Amino acid sequence: MRILPPFPMTMPVKWPAALLRATVLELAILAGHLILYPTGLTPERRPRPRPRAGFDDGAPAAAGATHRLPGAPDAVPTVLLHGFVDNRSVFVLLRRALARQGSHHVECLNYSPLTCDVRAAADLLGRHVEEICARTGHPEIDIVGHSLGGLIARYYVQRLGGDRRVRTLVTLGTPHSGTTVAPLASAHPIVRQMRPGSPVIEELRMPAPGCRTRFVSFWSDLDRIMSPVETARIDHPDLLVQNVQVSGIGHLALPVHPAVAEGIREALESGVSEAGSSSGTASVA
Numbered sequence: 001m002r003i004l005p006p007f008p009m010t011m012p013v014k015w016p017a018a019l020l021r022a023t024v025l026e027l028a029i030l031a032g033h034l035i036l037y038p039t040g041l042t043p044e045r046r047p048r049p050r051p052r053a054g055f056d057d058g059a060p061a062a063a064g065a066t067h068r069l070p071g072a073p074d075a076v077p078t079v080l081l082h083g084f085v086d087n088r089s090v091f092v093l094l095r096r097a098l099a100r101q102g103s104h105h106v107e108c109l110n111y112s113p114l115t116c117d118v119r120a121a122a123d124l125l126g127r128h129v130e131e132i133c134a135r136t137g138h139p140e141i142d143i144v145g146h147s148l149g150g151l152i153a154r155y156y157v158q159r160l161g162g163d164r165r166v167r168t169l170v171t172l173g174t175p176h177s178g179t180t181v182a183p184l185a186s187a188h189p190i191v192r193q194m195r196p197g198s199p200v201i202e203e204l205r206m207p208a209p210g211c212r213t214r215f216v217s218f219w220s221d222l223d224r225i226m227s228p229v230e231t232a233r234i235d236h237p238d239l240l241v242q243n244v245q246v247s248g249i250g251h252l253a254l255p256v257h258p259a260v261a262e263g264i265r266e267a268l269e270s271g272v273s274e275a276g277s278s279s280g281t282a283s284v285a
Helices: 017-040 088-100 119-134 146-158 181-188 197-205 258-269
Strands: 077-081 105-109 141-146 166-172 214-220 240-247 277-282
Touching: 017 088, 017 214, 077 088, 077 119, 077 146, 088 105, 088 141, 088 258, 105 119, 119 141, 119 146, 141 146, 141 258, 146 166, 146 197, 214 258, 240 258
Parallel strands: 077 105, 077 141, 141 166, 166 214, 214 240, 240 277
Antiparallel strands: none
C-alpha cells in the first residue's frame, strides 16, 4: 500500500488568540466577498477551442471530435465549485493563484442558489464535466469544491460514475459526515441533506470499490460552519484520501488563504498509483 506524503507537521495554534484572529479574518473576507458577489452571478465566458488544422473556422466539426484549448495543450482542466448560496466570485484569488502557475486551465461553475437536491446538482455537474472534456479534448479533469460544492462533487464521483472523469477531487471545509450547525437553516432541503444521518450522507458511506479518483480534503480546526470540525475529513475504506488539517483560519478563508492555495496546487500536481490514505497538518496562522 502506497501512502500519500503528508503536509509538513506543525503544532496547533494557541487558543483563544487564534480564534480571535480567525474571526477578524472571516469578517474581513465576508465584507470583501459581499462586494465581489455581484460579479459572480453570471456564468463566465468559456474560451473558444483552437480551430482544427486544415479547416476553416466555420467548418463543422466531425461527430465526437474534441479540441485542445490554445496555450494549454497538456493542462488537465481544473473546475472550481462554490458552496451554498455562493457563486464563482469566491474563487477570485484561488483562480489567480492556480493560473499563475501556467499549468492549469481553470474554470468556475455556478449552480443556482435555488438548488434543492445534492443528487440533482451532481447530475448537472456531470453534464458540465462532459461538456468541458469534449471542448478541451481532455478525458479527465480536477475539481476543487468549497463546502457544499465539495459534497456535490463527491456525490458525482462516488455515486454517479464521475471517477472515470475526475482525476483529483479537492474539498475545502466540506461536511462529508454532516454538520449540525445553524439548525434554523434546515428549512432548506439541501441543508437538511448536509445533516448527519441524511440519506445523502448515508449514501456516501456506502461501499465504493474501485473508485479511481484521488481525494484531498482540507479541514480547519477553527471552522465554525463544520460541527464537529472533523466532519470535513473523509473517512472511507474504499477511497484514496489525504486529509489535511489547516490551523488558524475559518470556513470562509479556506478558498482565499494563499497557504491553502499553495497546498491545493501541490495536491493537483502530485500523483499516486495505489490505494492508501494519510493525514497532515498545515499552519497558516
